Amino acid sequence: MRSFLSKRFLTLVAATPALAVAQGTTTAAITGTVWDAQGRPVAGAVVRLGSPALIGGERRVVTQSNGTYRMPLLPPGQYRILVEAEGFQPLSRQETLELGRTTTVNWTLA
DSSP states (O other), X not given: OHHHHXXXXXXXXXXXXXXXXXXXXXXXXXXXXXXXXXXXXXTTOEEEEEOTTOTTSOEEEEOOTTSEEEEEEEOSEEEEEEEEOTTSOOXXXXXXXXXXXXXXXXXXXX
16 A cells, blocks of 8 residues: 555656646746837837737836836737837837747837
8 A cells, every 4th residue: 555655646746847837837928129210228118018818908118228128927919019208209010929938029219
């Protein structure tokens, strides 16, 4: 009986990493940098994401001093991305965010 329980325990322990991987990631992320036409980072640009996949509506983030932004924990799906900064023309595009992946979308504002 003891041998049987030991084998079952070892099997369970060996399978645990596989179970964790199978559960895996259920979200996507987006990251990128916003530049001006001269290649300088744009701090304070607003990056907005909209999608039917988003519960609670649009999400927004402001770029850091080096022009970078990141939005983690997004449901996979089709997104409309809008980037706005004072003194620049806004830009938008459609992007598909895939399960378990970080999509990089960089922008150059004019």
